[in-house]
Amino acid sequence: MRYAETGFELEVDLSRGSIDRVESDPELTRLHLGGLGTSARILWDRVPADADAFSEDNLLIFATGLLCGTAAPGCNRTVVSTFSPQTQLHAYSMMGGFWAPELKHAGYDKVIIRGKSPELVYLWINNDKVEIRDATHLRGKGAIETAECIRQELKEPNAQVAAIGMAGENRVFYASIEQGRSSASRGGIGAVMGDKGLKAVVVRGTKDINVAQPAEFMKLCDEVLQYIKYRADHPIPGVPAILQGLGSPQEMAIVDEQWHTTSFMWGNARTRRKDFWTHEIEEKWRKTQEDVRTRLISCYNCPMKCGATISVPGQPTYMMKCYSKLTYTMAAYSDLEFGFKIAQRATEYGVDGFSTPQVMAFALELLEAGILTDADFPGMPADVEGRFFWLLDRIVRREGIGDALADGVYWAARRIGKGAEKFDHNTIKKHEQLPLKLGMLNPVYYLMYATGEKINITQIEGQFPQAPFPTMEEREAFVKDWFQVPDDKFKQYLLEWEPRGEKSNPHYPSVQASCDVVDWQEKMHYIDDALGTCAGLSSFPLKPPYHIHNFPKFITAGTGIEFDSASLWKAATRNRTLLRALNVRRGMRRADDKPPEDHWKKRFPDLEKTLLDEYYKLKGWNANGIPTKASLLDLELDCVAEDLEQRGILADADAGSDKAGEELQAKEALSHA
Amino acid sequence: MPKVMKKVKSITVNADNCNGCRACEVICSLFHANPRYSSNNPARSRIRIVREPLRDIYLPVYAGEYTAAECTGRETYIIDGKKYDECDFCRASCPSRDRFKEPDSGLPLKCDMCEDEPGLEKPKCVEWCLNDALIYEEREEEVEEQEASPPEIEIGVEALIDKHGLQKLLDAVARMAKP
Numbered sequence: 043m044r045y046a047e048t049g050f051e052l053e054v055d056l057s058r059g060s061i062d063r064v065e066s067d068p069e070l071t072r073l074h075l076g077g078l079g080t081s082a083r084i085l086w087d088r089v090p091a092d093a094d095a096f097s098e099d100n101l102l103i104f105a106t107g108l109l110c111g112t113a114a115p116g117c118n119r120t121v122v123s124t125f126s127p128q129t130q131l132h133a134y135s136m137m138g139g140f141w142a143p144e145l146k147h148a149g150y151d152k153v154i155i156r157g158k159s160p161e162l163v164y165l166w167i168n169n170d171k172v173e174i175r176d177a178t179h180l181r182g183k184g185a186i187e188t189a190e191c192i193r194q195e196l197k198e199p200n201a202q203v204a205a206i207g208m209a210g211e212n213r214v215f216y217a218s219i220e221q222g223r224s225s226a227s228r229g230g231i232g233a234v235m236g237d238k239g240l241k242a243v244v245v246r247g248t249k250d251i252n253v254a255q256p257a258e259f260m261k262l263c264d265e266v267l268q269y270i271k272y273r274a275d276h277p278i279p280g281v282p283a284i285l286q287g288l289g290s291p292q293e294m295a296i297v298d299e300q301w302h303t304t305s306f307m308w309g310n311a312r313t314r315r316k317d318f319w320t321h322e323i324e325e326k327w328r329k330t331q332e333d334v335r336t337r338l339i340s341c342y343n344c345p346m347k348c349g350a351t352i353s354v355p356g357q358p359t360y361m362m363k364c365y366s367k368l369t370y371t372m373a374a375y376s377d378l379e380f381g382f383k384i385a386q387r388a389t390e391y392g393v394d395g396f397s398t399p400q401v402m403a404f405a406l407e408l409l410e411a412g413i414l415t416d417a418d419f420p421g422m423p424a425d426v427e428g429r430f431f432w433l434l435d436r437i438v439r440r441e442g443i444g445d446a447l448a449d450g451v452y453w454a455a456r457r458i459g460k461g462a463e464k465f466d467h468n469t470i471k472k473h474e475q476l477p478l479k480l481g482m483l484n485p486v487y488y489l490m491y492a493t494g495e496k497i498n499i500t501q502i503e504g505q506f507p508q509a510p511f512p513t514m515e516e517r518e519a520f521v522k523d524w525f526q527v528p529d530d531k532f533k534q535y536l537l538e539w540e541p542r543g544e545k546s547n548p549h550y551p552s553v554q555a556s557c558d559v560v561d562w563q564e565k566m567h568y569i570d571d572a573l574g575t576c577a578g579l580s581s582f583p584l585k586p587p588y589h590i591h592n593f594p595k596f597i598t599a600g601t602g603i604e605f606d607s608a609s610l611w612k613a614a615t616r617n618r619t620l621l622r623a624l625n626v627r628r629g630m631r632r633a634d635d636k637p638p639e640d641h642w643k644k645r646f647p648d649l650e651k652t653l654l655d656e657y658y659k660l661k662g663w664n665a666n667g668i669p670t671k672a673s674l675l676d677l678e679l680d681c682v683a684e685d686l687e688q689r690g691i692l693a694d695a696d697a698g699s700d701k702a703g704e705e706l707q708a709k710e711a712l713s714h715a
Numbered sequence: 716m717p718k719v720m721k722k723v724k725s726i727t728v729n730a731d732n733c734n735g736c737r738a739c740e741v742i743c744s745l746f747h748a749n750p751r752y753s754s755n756n757p758a759r760s761r762i763r764i765v766r767e768p769l770r771d772i773y774l775p776v777y778a779g780e781y782t783a784a785e786c787t788g789r790e791t792y793i794i795d796g797k798k799y800d801e802c803d804f805c806r807a808s809c810p811s812r813d814r815f816k817e818p819d820s821g822l823p824l825k826c827d828m829c830e831d832e833p834g835l836e837k838p839k840c841v842e843w844c845l846n847d848a849l850i851y852e853e854r855e856e857e858v859e860e861q862e863a864s865p866p867e868i869e870i871g872v873e874a875l876i877d878k879h880g881l882q883k884l885l886d887a888v889a890r891m892a893k894p
Contacts, residue, residue, distance in 0.1 A: 113745050113755055115738070140737075147756060190769070199767070222768060248758035248818035256752035260745070271845060336771050340736035345845035347734050351768055359769045 044068065045254040046112055046600035047076060052150045052172060054165060056238050057098055057157030061172050066151065072603055072613075073678060075572035076108030076151060078134055079617040081123040082624060084154060085132065086682065091627045091689075095127035095230070096213065096237045104145070104153040104204070104243060107574015111146030111251040112600055113263045115270070115587075116579040118142055118342035120204070120221070121571055125628075126229040127237075128215040128450050129472045129497060132624040133229030136501075137204070138341035138348075138576055139221045141245060144202040148247025159239035162211070164192065167245045168201075177241035182208055184390025185220035186360055188242055198246050205242035206232045207392030209438040213237055214448040216397035216474070220389060223339055223349040223361035227394035228498050229473070230450075254602030262596050269587040270345060270579070278584050280516050281507065288586060289346035290364045290578040294338055297328040299368065308372045310403035310451075311468040311477035327378045331367075334382050341576065348578055357386045366395030370430065372477065373399030380427045384434065391438040396498075397450060397474040402433045404451050404465055405443065413460045418443045450474060468638050471630070473497045475638065483548040483642045485556040486563075488650060489657050491637035493667075494564065495621040504582040505566060506532065506559050510539035510546065526589035528562055528607070535559060548646050553653055557660045568614040569593055616677040619662070619669050623682045626691060632658075632667040668692065723856045724828050726777070726841060726849055733773035733848035735766050739840035746829055746839045758818040761826040762840050765803045772797055775848060778815040779806025781823035781870050783877040808874075821878075822871045 053062040066080070074080045081103045093099040102124045109117040120142040126133035145153065148167050155165075164177040180188050189203035202221065209217035210232035217232030218225045226232075253259045270288060277286035282301040284291035300319040307314055334354050338347035339361065349363040362385060370388070371381030388398060406429060408414040416422075420442070422432045436444030446454040452472035455462040468475050470491060476499055486506070487499070494502040505526065511517045514537070521533040535555045540546045551559060566581035566589075573593070580588035588596075594605040605613075635654065639645075655665060662673025671692055674683035686692035740757035747761070748754045757763075765774040786809070788801040808815035808823035815824045829838040837851040865873075875884050 111755060113741055113752070147758070186769070248756065250748075250754035250756045250759075252754045253752075256745075256748075256750055260752040267843065267845065274845075337773070338734060339768060340734040342736065343738045343741045344736050345734075345738065347846070351771055359771075361768060 043252070044071075045252050045602045046109055046597075047071060047151050048146060048149050048251070050150050051152040051154055052167065054153060054155045054172075054174070055157045056155060056159040056163065056174070056240065059159075059174060061174070063150070063172075071108065071601065074617055074620070075569075075597070075613055077105050077110075077119070077121040077574050078123065078568070078571035079613070079620070080572075081105045081121060081134070081152065082132070082617060082620045084152075085123060085125070086620060086624055089125065093125065095125045095130065095234055098157045100125050100234060102155040102231070102234050102238060102240075104141075104155075106142040106146050106151050107570075108572060109596060109600055110574035111143040112253055113260060113343070114575070114596060114600070115263060115266050116341070116344040116346070116576040117574045118344065119571070119574040119576055120145075120226065121574070122219060122226045122231050124229075124231050124234045126215075126231070126473075127213065127233050128230045128453070131471060131497075131628055131630055132495065132621055133231055134496070134571070135219075135226035135228040135231050136571065137219070137221050137224035137226040138344075139202070139224035140342045141202040141204050141221050141224075142574055143251075143342050144245045144247050146247065146251050147249050148245050149249050153243060155238060155240065158237065162239050162241050164205075164242040164244060165240065166196065167243070167247075168198070169247055169249065180241050181211065184208075185210075185218075185392040186222070186358070186390055189220075189222065192242060192244055196244070198244075201244050201246040203242050203244045205392075206235050206240075207390050207438070209233075209391045209393045209448075210236035211241070212438060212440050212448070214393060214438055214440070215450045215453070216394040216401070218392045218394050220392050223363065224341065225389075225392070228396070228496075228501075230394075232392050253600045255599040259596070259599040262592060262599060265592070266579075266587040267345070273585065273587070278520070280511055280520075281584070285508070285584065288579060288583050290348040290576075290582070292348065293364050293367055294335060294350035294362065295347065297324065297331050299327065300324075302365070302368050303372070305478070306368075306372065307477040307479050308375050310373070310400055310407050310465065311475075311479060312403075312407075313375075314479065330378045330382065344576065344579070346576075346578060352382055352386070354382050354386060357383065358390075360386045360389045362389070369395045369399045369477075373403040374426050374430050376427055376430075380430075384427075384430055387431070387434060391434065393434075393438065396476065398434070398437070399430075400468065400474045400477065401437070401447050401451055401454070402430050404454070405433055405447055407465050408458065408462055411461075411465070413458065413462050413465075414443065467640055470637060471497050471634055476500065479640055480642050482644050483646055483649070485548055485553070485649070485653055486551060486559050488548075488637060488642075489556060489560045489653055490563070491641065492635040492650075492654060493560075493657060495618070495625060496567070500582070501577070502564050502567060504577065505563055505584065505586070507536065507584060510536075510541050512541055524585065525591070526585055528590045528611075531555075531558065532562065548644070548649055553649075553656050556653060557657045560657065561660060564618065565611060565614045566590070568617050569610065572614070572617060573597070612677070615661075616679060619673065619677055620679060620682065622661075622663065622667070623669055623674070623679070623686065626668050627686065627689070630667070632665070635667055717860050718857050719860045720855055721858045723854055723858070725852050725854075726838065727852060728775050729848050729850060730774050731848075732846050733764065733775055734846050735764060735768060735773050736846075737764055737766075738843045738845075739775060739849060740764065742839045742843040743826075747831070756818070759824065761815065761824045763814055765799075770797060772799065772803075773848075774799070774803055776804065777806055777826040778808060778824045779826070781808045781825065781874055783810070783874075785809055785811040821874075823874050825867070825870060827867070 105121045123134040162177040166173045185205045185207040188205040204221040213233040215230040218227035336351040339349045353359045370384045446457045455466040490502045594610045597605045740760035743760040744756045745752045761778040790801045792799045829835045841849045841851040
């Protein structure tokens with residue numbers, strides 16, 4: 043008997059119209075846990091290294107985390123994995139909500155989708171009964187609207203629906219998969235779903251999910267809830283309002299946006315407005331937010347209220363979370379009311395709230411610079427809000443200029459040419475980034491931006507304060523009850539970190555300390571993404587209820603598979619290395635591991651080189667960012683070592699040259715030309 | 716009937732505070748699992764949230780009495796501009812719907828305020844609702860003396876009798892009891 047997981051996966055081939063229920067190998071649970079880890083293994087084993095994102099061979103995997111559907115609070119994340127049309131690398135994006143537990147209750151850990159349906163379809167999973175159903179009547183419908191239509195036609199108000207909107211259907215490279223209050227938005231996974239002709243995956247489940255050691259497991263859950271209550275009463279002093287508590291940043295509850303609006307960039311990641319936030323703006327925005335916000339809402343089995351129901355007069359109701367209320371607002375140099383309005387349409391279309399506003403701001407910059415002309419924007423309104431709506435409508439339909447823009451800033455810039463490439467200044471590995479431009483290089487963030495396989499900083503950072511505390515008194519107070527650290531050295535790193543002088547950025551945290559801090563931060567995300575724990579209760583906030591000391595107990599009591607901190611750390615290392623290997627096999631190398639050039643004004647090439655060298659060494663990778671044979675074997679990834687060796691990637695790389703990598707990069711350069 | 720003093724347990728449902736997380740459903744199904752806490756399944760829970768986020772409907776309802784017959788209630792209520800069916804508020808395990816029935820057997824479920832042995836200080840759902848949508852209250856009240864409510868097995872047996880008839884059930888039990 044399997045515990046915490048169901049031990050079964052649904053294999054759906056949309057080209058053949060086949061559905062199979064397949065038992066999974068328990069050994070893979072021990073090696074990779076679940077969620078992101080086991081999905082990455084399936085992609086490694088089954089998708090050819092040269093498969094295009096839009097090929098039948100590409101898989102789209104909806105995975106539950108290992109602990110989803112157990113009593114563990116906030117373990118509700120769905121991880122969707124595939125290969126991205128935009129980065130052409132491995133892509134994974136996650137969503138909270140209610141979908142993953144429902145799939146577990148239906149009796150499956152994953153839905154693995156291959157092939158392409160000739161007509162638009164949706165998948166209906168109702169416990170043991172699974173059908174591929176016609177969805178042609180849903181073509182062009184919004185993602186939220188689609189979910190409502192399907193629930194009504196199935197007469198299943200309790201079914202959970204993950205759906206794409208028009209953007210996914212038209213293969214926009216930053217299309218999302220929407221699921222009520224949550225979405226899996228990054229990496230263009232919605233475009234892959236659209237390419238497969240799959241409008242929605244609908245789930246209803248009423249089966250038990252068992253745990254191996256019930257009493258122990260419940261004790262751990264109660265401790266987590268107690269600590270959540272404790273943290274609600276003990277916010278962290280000395281950090282911005284949105285970083286003081288648990289959960290995703292409490293954007294829906296908090297009106298004070300001084301930190302975002304004055305530190306993050308407006309437009310196409312261009313302008314910092316240090317004086318933007320005033321008392322008048324705060325009062326105006328408070329009224330806007332309180333007028334449209336109906337209720338603060340949660341995901342499955344989680345007391346945090348990170349989302350909200352938003353009803354803008356004259357528009358259908360939708361749900362929102364986190365920072366997307368500001369991304370459109372700031373990209374358009376507009377205000378919060380506009381942000382709430384356009385986010386409604388963007389949610390129905392199903393587009394990523396990070397990439398989309400930046401692409402539109404980029405298009406307007408090109409118009410202003412004369413690279414694009416009025417002829418490229420026929421009928422576009424004169425006001426900036428109207429222009430954003432107009433562009434959004436064109437992008438999701440791939441109409442006119444919208445077609446190039448639908449590929450994202452990187453590809454659009456190259457397609458438009460005429461110097462447009464210079465305006466692509468905020469992407470990493472072809473993917474739009476958070477609009478931040480700062481002064482002094484931060485060594486920890488340098489490494490995370492450069493190397494993170496998620497290619498999205500908010501899904502890599504966390505746990506360790508983003509900036510040093512000014513006084514020793516504050517630092518001592520912070521480390522006093524900081525039991526989440528894997529090792530006491532992290533307390534020392536923080537105690538010694540100064541805002542100015544010798545022990546400040548960029549030379550402090552030291553190279554070694556920076557590598558350690560990054561290693562810890564990303565390890566916790568890799569654990570979350572395999573277990574299905576929300577980062578908001580774990581890897582993202584300061585002093586979270588889940589940490590490296592209680593996670594192994596959760597896994598042991600939940601699954602019956604013995605884990606301790608060391609073996610869990612190793613499993614996370616294995617998953618992190620496997621993701622790197624997936625990307626290395628598709629041609630990614632050291633040259634790709636870099637933040638946008640203008641992310642910091644003050645750069646230190648020698649220090650950055652040392653940082654990267656030392657980080658690679660800590661990870662067991664060679665100087666080109668390729669995992670070494672020894673580290674792969676140590677991680678029981680023999681099959682990966684063998685494959686990379688056969689392709690000449692490993693042997694060449696270990697010997698210092700990388701012929702296979704050079705060939706791949708040359709091929710890619712050609713395909714761009 | 717003679718009057719006696721009795722401890723009355725009740726839960727105030729503050730639906731305005733409900734954030735729809737369904738932790739109450741989760742912990743209820745776990746508490747009543749056998750062995751205790753061994754399995755989670757909100758479909759077995761004795762509390763259910765009628766939850767329609769887009770219409771802002773969040774209504775936690777507890778499982779009440781089992782009834783063999785459908786009622787005639789078909790009214791709708793509009794409260795604060797939101798429309799509810801009469802059925803939404805109903806605690807009954809009845810033939811017209813799946814709510815408050817064991818998903819495999821169809822046997823009725825009923826909230827017992829977690830008074831299983833050993834009884835808890837307050838119901839688990841209340842303890843797990845950190846947003847104070849469920850508030851537990853106890854008070855002494857003079858009530859008419861009543862017979863203790865029937866044990867859980869009797870509610871199940873009653874449902875089986877309603878479904879199959881007493882004679883068939885007796886026959887089945889007799890058959891199964893044979894060595």
